[in-house]
Amino acid sequence: MNIEDLAFDEKGLIPAIVQDVDTKEVLTLAYMNKKSLLKSIDTGETWFYSRSRQELWHKGATSGNTQKIVEMKFDCDKDALVVLVNPAGPACHNGTASCFTESIYQNKLTSDSELSNYQILYNLEQVIKEREVNRPEGAYTTYLFEKGVDKILKKVGEEAAEVIIAAKNRDAEELKWEAADLLYHLFVLLREQGLPFAEILNVLETRHQEK
Template sequence: MKVKLNEQGLLPAIAQDANTGEVLMMGYMNPGSLKRTVEGVQVWFYSRSREDLWHKGEVSGNYLNLKEAYFDCDADTILLKVDPDGPACHTGEPSCFFNKLEGLPDDYEVTESGPSILGELFALIKDRQQEMPEGSYTTSLFQEGVPRIAQKVVEEAGETAIAASISDTGSLPGEIADMLYHTLVLLAASGVQPEAVYEKLRERRK
């Protein structure tokens, strides 16, 4: 099984009490922390704020002792069944999940941004490809086929290059967004998953 890291090269990790089944916390692992966890007896995470490995419990003494580990069906999330030495949460609560949701607050709004939005957009594009709703621009692209979609990618790339060359920073984000959108449509039409592109990008940083 090949582990699928996210766009940041990390793996979401859920810690669960092996004795009670209670979900204790959620963190992230990179290849280094995963290796230390599997080879040892205690859980290591990756701290995104410090950009370094994090030995859970090193300061508090509340270590998470690994009993079993399971990947989900997509191999992009790991479940850690652990025996905790103490409270998993820095607040002193046994679990980090103690704030019960009692309906959405008045000021709630979705603010998805960053690399995750590409995955959401690709999922929407795949839905359009399957359902082919009338009046959808994405549907019209799929109906015209790969050659036309590829042509649109070239057109949008050209407009992006022009905006950059004349320092039109106001238009540049929109042009890049259009280029990325049509590129995702091209991937879907070609039967290629974005993960294949992410893998190539990871190779580029070596």
């Protein structure tokens, strides 16, 4: 595919939707011109064109929150791009993983409390991912990643045993806390193994459809 075949607008720009390759969350919407697109392809990291400053900018050049490009796609009209990335930190200048954090509509068939319950799993995965990349000193998650897979596996086993004990004792309060610990360490293990939680959900969905 020659980039000359893309349908840039009258200002020489094309919208680029940046998406996390693991979680599939949309991180931001920016614009590229031919030069920034070529630099993105050449460096393997996202470069955009600032419409306000009228200049190229490299995502993460000052913050360190770069975006490693995994794949770039164009739509059927060739006038928009999707850029799948591995982000090294928050995409938004406000410090959030995504620039899209506010809702103007929400399907009320799913309650707000249900949505927030699922959202915490996504947030947990993002925090663990950020800890692995940046390794902040003193963080427990950093400690686990630095100790390696054997330590993480040991903790998963220990927490699973604690869940069993709490359940056998019919101690709902203890079970609640131990189950949360098990989930946390399982998410750390998934990250260490490079396995997105979304793939676990895909397996569950496939099994549900087969029943």
